[in-house]
Amino acid sequence: MKKLDRQRALAIAICCAVVLLIIAVITTALTDEEDKLEALPAATLHTESFKYEPMDGLSTTAPQAFVYDVNEDKFLLLKGEDKVIYPASTTKLLTALLALEYLSPDEIIICGEEVSYIESGSSIAYIKEGMSLSVEMLIEGMLLPSGNDAAYALAAATGRKIAENKDLAPREAVDTFIERMNSYAKEIGLCGSNFCVPDGYYGDEHYSTIEDMMIVSRLAMKNEVIMKYAGISEQFVVYESGESNTWVNTNLCLDEDSPYYCRYINGLKTGSLDDYYNIICTASFGEKDCIIGLFGLETKEIRYSEAKKLAEKLF
Secondary structure, eight states: OHHHHHHHHHHHHHHHHHHHHHHHHHHHHHHHHHHHHHHSOBOOOOSSOOOBOOOTTOOOSOSEEEEEETTTTEEEEEESTTBOBOOGGGGHHHHHHHHHHHSOTTOEEEOOGGGGOSOTTOOOOOOOTTOEEEHHHHHHHHHSSOOHHHHHHHHHHHHHHHHTOTTOOHHHHHHHHHHHHHHHHHHTTOOSOBOOOSSOOOOTTSBBOHHHHHHHHHHHHTOHHHHHHHTOSEEEEEOTTSOEEEEEOSOGGGOTTSTTOOTTEEEEEEEEETTEEEEEEEEEETTEEEEEEEEEESSHHHHHHHHHHHHHHHO
């Protein structure tokens, strides 16, 4: 009997130790997350506050996030909005918007040296110097495989249009684009962002805010060319110069064969840096349209599962 009591006591002690260990791990993870968020620079917020009416039961593990009701013009969820975010490839939404201010979708672009400006480890659309693609296809190349090469090709072509100089050197053309990108950002209502590259693959000086990225996303959602491609999961493409490729969207919420597929999600853009994953999704059902933005998640998989969870909660 005493032996049985000792075994029971040992089992209880082990269970208690496991529970305490789990609590310690969770507490440490939450503390680390809070420390990371606290370390971020403060965001410049809009002087005129956006309407915010929290929706019951709407929550996310993302350190920074928003859910925005397009029809009602209000936030349903805001988290970590007082700190800057690093937009990564969600920057390409602004790149596309600005390019379409100067270039026609069917205009043909001969890609140059600028496609080699991408950083090592970049996501690419497999575009090389000398290849020809339409502006519309370059936008698709940014949105589906998240091609940094497509972003630079588009930036250089737009930069030359801005400068009204078709012979402008690639580096100068890209720099011209970035300068206009920042002034354009202010024109459309952004107040807390600074953009250094067209693809978003940069350091701490390339940043934005929850509020600013909502504005960019809302404009992108209204753009026919962007939305034509933002919801495509995979497409076989043939460049104007004859090369072919199959582009696969980095947003697995659009892939019907993925466990993260969500029938309500119809766009928009992912973004990735080292251990820092973002996703901006447009989600619709009936006459209701929403935008979900998640920033700073630790893995790709978590961003998809969190986006799906929020979309399903919304509808």
